[in-house]
Amino acid sequence: MAVSFVSPALLVLADGRFPAGGHAHSGGVEAAVREGRVGDAASLEAFCAGRLHTVGLTSAALAASAASGGDPLALDEAAEARTPSPALRAASRRLGRQLLRAARAAWPDPALEQLARTFPRGAHQPVVLGVVAAAAGLGAADAATAVAYETVSGPVTACVRLLGLDPFQATAVLARLAEPVGEIARAAVAAAALDDVDLLPTLGAPLLDVAAESHAAWPVRLFAT
Amino acid sequence: MSGVSATARIRAEPDGRGRTVLRELAGDGPLALRRSRHPDDDGAAHVVLVGAMAAPLGGDRLRIDVHVAPGARLLVTSAAATVSLPGRQPAPAHYELHLTVGAAAELHWRPEPVIAAAGSDLRLWTRLHLAPTAHVLLREEQILGRHAEPPGRLASRLTVRQNARLVLDQSTDIGTGAPPGWDGPAVLAGHLALGQLLTTRPCAPDATSRTAAFPVGDGLTLLTALAPDGRALRAALDGWGSLSPAGVRPPSPADRPARAALPAPPGRAAGP
Numbered sequence: 001m002a003v004s005f006v007s008p009a010l011l012v013l014a015d016g017r018f019p020a021g022g023h024a025h026s027g028g029v030e031a032a033v034r035e036g037r038v039g040d041a042a043s044l045e046a047f048c049a050g051r052l053h054t055v056g057l058t059s060a061a062l063a064a065s066a067a068s069g070g071d072p073l074a075l076d077e078a079a080e081a082r083t084p085s086p087a088l089r090a091a092s093r094r095l096g097r098q099l100l101r102a103a104r105a106a107w108p109d110p111a112l113e114q115l116a117r118t119f120p121r122g123a124h125q126p127v128v129l130g131v132v133a134a135a136a137g138l139g140a141a142d143a144a145t146a147v148a149y150e151t152v153s154g155p156v157t158a159c160v161r162l163l164g165l166d167p168f169q170a171t172a173v174l175a176r177l178a179e180p181v182g183e184i185a186r187a188a189v190a191a192a193a194l195d196d197v198d199l200l201p202t203l204g205a206p207l208l209d210v211a212a213e214s215h216a217a218w219p220v221r222l223f224a225t
Numbered sequence: 226m227s228g229v230s231a232t233a234r235i236r237a238e239p240d241g242r243g244r245t246v247l248r249e250l251a252g253d254g255p256l257a258l259r260r261s262r263h264p265d266d267d268g269a270a271h272v273v274l275v276g277a278m279a280a281p282l283g284g285d286r287l288r289i290d291v292h293v294a295p296g297a298r299l300l301v302t303s304a305a306a307t308v309s310l311p312g313r314q315p316a317p318a319h320y321e322l323h324l325t326v327g328a329a330a331e332l333h334w335r336p337e338p339v340i341a342a343a344g345s346d347l348r349l350w351t352r353l354h355l356a357p358t359a360h361v362l363l364r365e366e367q368i369l370g371r372h373a374e375p376p377g378r379l380a381s382r383l384t385v386r387q388n389a390r391l392v393l394d395q396s397t398d399i400g401t402g403a404p405p406g407w408d409g410p411a412v413l414a415g416h417l418a419l420g421q422l423l424t425t426r427p428c429a430p431d432a433t434s435r436t437a438a439f440p441v442g443d444g445l446t447l448l449t450a451l452a453p454d455g456r457a458l459r460a461a462l463d464g465w466g467s468l469s470p471a472g473v474r475p476p477s478p479a480d481r482p483a484r485a486a487l488p489a490p491p492g493r494a495a496g497p
Contacts, residue, residue, distance in 0.1 A: 028411065035434055037410035050406025054397075057404075081385075081394040084439035084447050180405070202382055202396040203404075205412045206419055206449055209439070213432040 009136040012106070013129075014146045016157065021098035022150060025091060026158035026223035027051060031211035033162045041169045044159050048152040048177055052184055054205040056151035058082050059126040060144040060188035061200045066130025067143035068192055072115060072123060078197045079124035085209045087216035089124075091225045097122030099129060109135035144188040148181045158223055228284025228312055229254050235289070237270050237330075239296040245270040248294075255280030256287060259304075269298035274336060276305060281320050281347055283312025288321040291334075295327035295356070303336035306368075309377055311344035317378075322351040326359035338366035338418075338455050341400050345377030353385045357443070359425070364462060366420040368455045369400050376400040376417065383421065385442065392442030393423075416451040418458035423447050436461055 012018065029047060032038040038047050062082075066075050083089050100122070104112045115123060115131050122128075126147050133143035156174050159165045191200055212225060231254030240246045247270050252258040255276060263271040274289075281287055293299045309318060326332045341347060355361060365383070369376030380403070382396035397419065399407045406412055413419065416435075428446055430438050436450040452458035 032410050037414050043410055046406060046409035047411045048406075050409040050411030053404035053406050054412060077391055078394065081391045084393060084395060084441055084449075085437070086440060198384075198394075202384075202394045203398060204395045206397060206451055207414055208411055210432070210435065210437040210449055210451065213437040213439070214434060217432065 007138055007142065009107075009138055010142045010146065013133065013136060013138070013142075014149060016153065019098075019102045021095055022154060023157070024223060025095070025154055025225045026162065027151065027154040028205075028208045028211055028215070028225065029155035029158050030162055030221060030223045030225075031215040032207075033159070035211070037207075038159070039163065041165065041173055044156065044163075044165070044170075045173045045176060048155055048173065049180065050205055051155065051208065052148060052151050052177065052180055054203040055208065056148050056181075057184050057188055058201045058203050059151065060147040060184055061191045062124070062126040063130040063133070063147040064140040064144040064185075064188045064192035065197070065200060066127045067133040067138065068130075068140040069134070070130070070192070070195075070197070072118065072127055072131060074197050075127045075130075076119065076123045078200060079127055082202055082204065083124070084204075085212045087212040088209065088225060092124045092126075093119075093122035094224075095122075095125040096128040099125060099132060103128075103132040103135065107132065107135045107137075111135055140189050140192055141185060144185040144192070145181065148184040148188065152177050152181060161222060227314075228282055228286065228316070228318065229280065230286045231256050232288040232290065233258055234291075235272055235299070235301070236292045236294070237297040237299040238294040244268045245297040245299060247272065254287075255285075256289060261302075263300055266298070266300075269300055269331075271300045271302070274301065274303040276303075276307070279308075279310060281307070281318035282310050283318050283346055284314055284316040285312070285318040285320075287319070288323070291322070291324045291332065293324075293326045293330040293332045293359075296329050297327070298331045300333040301336065306337040307339045308371070309339060309341050309345040309347035309379065311342070311346070311377070315346075317346040317348050317380075320347060320349045322349075323354075324352065324363070325354045326356060326361055328356040328358045329360075330356070331360040333362045335362065335364040338368045338420075338458075339379065339381075340368045340371055340455075341377035341379040342371055343374040343377055343401075345379075346402065347377070347379050349379070349381040351381075351383050353383070353423070354389075355385065355387045355445075357388045361423060361425050361445075363423040364420070365422075366418065366455065366458055366462070367397075367399070368458075369417040378402040383423070385423065385445070387442045387445070390442070392445065393447065413451060416453060418452040418455050420450045420452070420458045420462050421447060422450075422462050
């Protein structure tokens with residue numbers, strides 16, 4: 001049986017310590033905790049499942065497309081159209097900008113310089129991640145997996161602070177979501193392989209959009225989103 | 226056995242004397258169309274969608290093409306809610322709306338809700354093409370299940386292009402059989418009614434925990450609301466004052482440039 005290795009570059013890119021600013025975002029779970037929608041490991045897992053199967057799939061497919069050479073301008077327009085919330089649009093561009101800055105140091109590549117010139121105010125994060133993955137020698141499957149994983153790892157990590165969730169329980173939630181993360185990554189790669197921006201998934205989560213707007217107006221909050 | 230395939234067509238044009246005429250009004254199969262008198266505006270055309278038979282059923286492929294020519298004004302409503310029902314074969318029904326609104330034209334698309342009955346599976350796709358000076362008010366309401374029944378599945382996508390530029394492309398997939406988490410705390414959190422209103426009217430309502438307004442493209446606002454049931458959803462959408470009794474008005478060039486200067490919409494529930 002063939003042994004398949006994960007590229008160590010993927011571990012670097014998906015590492016929570018990669019300095020791309022992701023730690024400042026809760027993926028909408030801070031608002032969900034405040035509104036009583038999430039309060040324990042079980043409701044956190046349900047939150048993550050919903051996020052993964054909606055915006056997780058949409059973002060992972062954008063990343064997979066960008067990693068396989070899709071036009072970043074068209075993909076950025078597609079990402080914008082799939083993100084109606086101004087708060088989430090701004091956060092995604094800010095995260096894209098921060099990721100690109102870190103990646104230009106980590107994996108110098110003309111494609112990254114070109115992306116920075118094309119989007120001085122930042123491209124949407126999944127699009128940047130796809131281009132970065134390619135620069136790091138990774139493929140569409142790696143990019144989709146990284147994005148799908150961070151769709152759930154962000155809220156889970158945030159809940160350790162927001163709920164005082166036992167880190168062992170938090171990690172158990174992530175482990176239970178590992179298989180769905182892989183399924184979403186596979187679906188994202190399959191959608192990207194159709195090579196048509198209009199056929200990329202468009203799924204959104206209404207409550208994530210709605211709550212992001214009121215969350216952005218809170219005077220004091222732990223997380224940016 | 227396969228379901229019904231039907232395409233209905235509506236084409237509204239200005240008559241050159243300030244009124245709108247229906248150049249084409251063609252129902253098909255379960256999609257029956259009736260000409261009606263506009264409730265508030267003599268110059269605008271009004272079409273009522275009337276269900277001529279039970280539809281959509283699983284396996285059906287329904288489509289409505291609406292073309293509002295430059296300068297025309299059209300209101301489309303429906304006589305009753307659209308109830309999505311299971312077919313004889315376990316296949317999804319597809320329902321597509323192609324709505325094109327020309328320069329200085331206006332389309333108000335406000336049918337009754339779509340209700341996903343137990344066991345049903347409907348894929349709804351609304352494609353809206355707007356000319357730069359087009360006016361629109363599009364209301365979409367989705368209700369999961371009739372009273373006290375488990376909901377069917379309802380996937381709905383809204384794609385909006387302004388002058389060919391893609392400005393909104395988002396979908397939801399909810400109900401029994403939808404991907405995991407659809408009723409969970411990130412997506413619906415137990416709400417059974419989901420609605421959207423897309424409008425070129427100036428409005429900037431305050432966000433609440435169940436409603437929010439998003440600026441989209443050039444001068445469009447998308448309002449999203451979640452509610453426990455259809456009645457509360459309608460109240461939430463109408464509460465923005467966007468469905469004032471004025472209905473379709475003649476588009477005024479002052480509407481759009483003056484957006485920021487116009488008074489805020491009333492914060493109360495609209496009603497006659």
